[in-house]
Amino acid sequence: MASKQPENSLLGPEADSQRTLYPYVTGTSVVALKYKDGILMAADMGGSYGSTLRYKSVERMKPIGKHSLLGASGEISDFQEILHYLDELILYDNMWDDGNSLGPKEVHNYLTRVMYNRRNKFNPLWNSLVLGGVKNGQKYLGTVSMIGVNFEDNHVATGFGNHLARPILRQEWHENLSFEDGVRLLEKCMRVLLYRDRSAINKLQIAKITEEGMTISQPYSLKTYWEFSAFANPAQGAVGSW
């Protein structure tokens, strides 16, 4: 006996087509850190369709209002939906026209509420988000996952970045990095991700946000070295099962 549901309910068999069950076009890791003047964030420009590296010019970092920068991994269409929500949020904030504005902390918390509430409805926005910014001299860097887990830190990453980039950052990050050192550190992380993450592509952007505003670099590639002896004959010494 099918129980009576209201028309817009997300429960029941037919509703499965209405809510997000799996992601389709996805972005991979985002890595970000605090440096002397603000936040640096890096993400490649790939949009994978399952195991196919289908789209190669996807901008996964966008400015939000005057003070914040949002980077996203996961489902690209959900990222676009989030940008739409934030557009409206910033619009209403600007319409007050009163000298108050939403800073990175406020945007981060707003996103946490959105992500968590969607998760509770079993219809998540399939993204891991990185939100960084500077307001009134205060630097802010935080992350929210698709299940609504949020926290702030001096350096954050999503997806594979958590496993490959964070350990590097834990060793080498320090307070008051210069811009050049910050970029060098991010490139080191992105290079490891490029070698080891199947869904990474060699076309990345680095975004910077400071009190003055946000700039995003033109897409560029990292130099890679494939002549390591381990790459030459990767299966040598591997134990086979048959």
Add this chain to the structure above:
Amino acid sequence: MFRNQYDTDVTTWSPAGRLFQVEYAMEAVKQGSAAIGLRSKTHIVLGCVNKANSELSSHQKKIFKVDDHIGVAIAGLTADGRVLSRYMRNECINYGFTYESPLPVGRLVVQLADKAQVCTQRSWKRPYGVGLLVAGLDESGAHLYYNCPSGNYFEYQAFAIGSRSQAAKTYLERRFENFADSSRDDLVKDALMAIRETLQGETLKSSICTVAVVGVGEPFHILDQETVQQIIDAFEIVGEQEGPAAEPDAAAGQGAAAADQGGSTDEGVAPMDI
């Protein structure tokens, strides 16, 4: 103000373009006991006169904490004031939950004003009969606002509402230029002196008044009776020495107040235009 055929409901304009029900609501504010507010760049002080109905009863609460950074003093129908304070607290809590940040007082005041305006344009409602002095902080510093039953709001350096508030306003008008740079303690002193002006000769003691402070780095709180009494005692001593010089001033102030209150019953000027 006299009864006329256009004052039965709030949705009827008079031929002169006035909404009498709204103006009557503003009269209710003038009948309530006095509330005053004054601010510097970093602090705001709210004060009110607490008159109990009889010796047996307690006095009504007229100052409410809305959030750590916002407080409100009311004059008029205290029941309406309580309901609006609850609305304000709710708005602050919801904003704080969503954004983990305090609601800027300027935005709360606009929301409050819009809520009051609704009651001036529905035939099944009546305007709120309470004036609110909203004290709060936002990004640009300390602010003091006055919200009317009409749905208007104004920002002030210092203001007084309720009965005999003109005496307090006169006192504040003489000194407001110095308030911006006043210290927090001087601001409290000035608030108490303004309250004293509304008492018209009655002794100022902490049992008949309430004072609250909010400022940068100082969450909104109501000062306890002992502290208030100590401050009163401290300046009463100085006040006694100034006494003979102050009296001619006070007499002139009261003369002006009487003339003003006579003027407000004039049909000519709609109060909302002020």
